[in-house]
Amino acid sequence: TPEIQEYIQSNTLTFLGICFLASTAVMQILYCLKVNVFKILVLMGTFALAMAFAGNDLVNFIGVPLAGYSSYTDYVSSGATDPSTFMMSSLDGPAKSPLIFLVAAGAIMVFSLATSKKARNVIKTSVDLSRQSEGDEMFGSSKIARVLVRFSNNTANFFQDVVPDGVKAWCEKRFNTDEAKLPEGAAFDEVRATVNLVVAGLLIALGTSLKLPLSTTYVTFMVAMGSSLADRAWGRESAVYRVTGVVSVIGGWFITAGAAFILCFLIAMLMHIGGFVAACIMMALAIFLLIRSNIRYKKKAEEENGDVTFNQMMLSTDKGEILTLLSKHISDSQADFLEYVNTTFRQITDGFIKEDLGMLHRAEDTMRRKRDELKNCRRKEMIGFRRIDPEVAMEKNTWFHLGRNSCEEILYCLRRIADPCEEHVDNNFEPLSQEQIKEYIPLRDTVLFLLRRTEKILQTDSYDEVDEVRREAEELKDCLEKAREAQMKRMQSTKENITVAYLYLNLLQETRELTSSLRHLLRASKGFRE
Incomplete structure (x- = not known):
């Protein structure tokens, strides 16, 4: 209700303080009981990130079809006879999505993420680029990556000369990995996993609440890259390959945005000129491209899993x-x-x-x-x-x-x-x-x-x-x-x-x-x- 919302907004700091103190007490008790607190934090962070994804991606997933459905129901109920003159003024207000639609869309998203090999490949790219240990690098070396790494090394050498030895020794102790033992198959430790999940979830939730158009995948990926860089996961032997991967992913997103803009303009123009025939051709072309994309992806996956x-x-x-x-x-x-x-x-x-x-x-x-x-x-x-x-x-x-x-x-x-x-x-x-x-x-x-x-x-x-x-x-x-x-x-x-x-x-x-x-x-x- 509006009253409850107003009460929460006026006492936000109080609620946050109570949650912080309660969480601290619970975690300290669990730690005294020899319970691995980070496993609980990773689990809770996973739920938090899932909720943040749902708040953003679920709306993106069903927003367009629900707008179309709402427009159709408004047109039918209005009794209008000419759809070209009917105004969509009903869409100006807040959307009221039926609960069944939200549940069905959520179920489809969960099923798709659980069964999609391409979705797992996206996660694999993020994990491999932020991996703590050495291994097979997915990306090669690029000119821009070599320039960035060389500039970073020169900058680090400059600060190394001016920073006192005591400070450098203290920093080195913070990065001592001799006693760190990762579980078999783990790419990084639970501390970094917790940071990745919680920070990504917070940023996505904040951006969604401010109604900012953001990419949840982009935010999660960049959080993982930032934490891996801060954790010294990028050594001199792997930095060029990791930076190439990050630049490739970022560049791919920008290129995809421009390509989508141009292709949407061309397809809309062709369908406007060609009508039903052009629409059929576009559908056939889309089906062909999807089939070819899946075939190429399968071949690429076989090559990657071949070693x-x-x-x-x-x-x-x-x-x-x-x-x-x-x-x-x-x-x-x-x-x-x-x-x-x-x-x-x-x-x-x-x-x-x-x-x-x-x-x-x-x-x-x-x-x-x-x-x-x-x-x-x-x-x-x-x-x-x-x-x-x-x-x-x-x-x-x-x-x-x-x-x-x-x-x-x-x-x-x-x-x-x-x-x-x-x-x-x-x-x-x-x-x-x-x-x-x-x-x-x-x-x-x-x-x-x-x-x-x-x-x-x-x-x-x-x-x-x-x-x-x-x-x-x-x-x-x-x-x-x-x-x-x-x-x-x-x-x-x-x-x-x-x-x-x-x-x-x-x-x-x-x-x-x-x-x-x-x-x-x-x-x-x-x-x-x-």
Whole structure:
């Protein structure tokens, strides 16, 4: 009633003081009884945030359809005959929503949030970006993030020079995490969880009471980012990736707002001009986009959940088990990389020989993505190295980096082959002669055979075959060197096309370098396992 509302408003500070004192007393009693107070605070904070969400998002969810329903009932009850002249003056007053509509809308929202994988993915993004420990980063590195992190480091260094040592020592004690033990699978401790839930709920409730147009997801996300930054969850090893994620999310919201504004204008204009036909086309297009979006999301989710070994490695606390999982991750990732090299090397050489520019373009595109994958794999495995015994890590560190460097060198060989071949075919230059093709194809097929054998060794741990494959690779290097010398003699004795001659010479040289890097990879893999 208005009287009760007025009484509450006039005694707000009194009510808050009583609630504060009562809560303090109850929590102190629970603490004396050895009850984990933070679990209760997290539970209550969850309810508070849920209520804040309901007060904002529930209205946004049902506001438009209820306004339409109210307009329809007003039009019918008025007895008007021309809807184009009927004024919506009844919507000027406060909305009176039927209780059944509110309950039904709330039930739909709860069901959707509980079953929607995309909703869980939104939460996963917030949790991963605010995670206390190291792990797989969802975002890469961007220019703006590197600039912001560098500026922050320079600013921190300046203040570190002027702040007294005693103050710095006191601050360091506040961030001592040696005795902090997170539950298995937890991204951060209960203190930060309580802060996130309570502060986000308060801000959303305050904004809703002031009738401010706010995004509950945005507020909750930024609260989580602020608390993780204040809790030193963003170390120098992860700060660039976390800042990139925050900037991407914020930028995505601004871009979405602009895109929604423009698309609504275009769709309204098309439906006004095209009428019913345009509306049907728009509905069909919307259905198509929804289906395609779900298909792409499923593929992306499968890729993200595919690295089971790394996830197990991050959850494990046994150093021996972590070493086993790390070795498996390295072998599997290198085997997958060699499978890619086999396919791409064949694609590049076939595209060059057959003058298929599209095949060469596709190979170029995949190599850019594969370079980022190699960097991500190395970073993940370095995180694994930090979790095993330091002496074992020092022993295996050299072999690990030799193997990873060999993979990167193989990829660079592919790029050094593909770039001039793509330019050559794109410019419609003279193709390889039949003599050169007959000479190179057997050498190329031998490389593909060695790649398959190496991949099998890594998949099955058959390291007793390493010496034999390395010997065969050395013999192939000799054959490639002889083919290279023969090509140089042809260039001196015949008047063949100089452009294609030099390109073929480069092809032989880079194939030889690829074979040499493959031998290094085999040696490193065997050394790592021993």
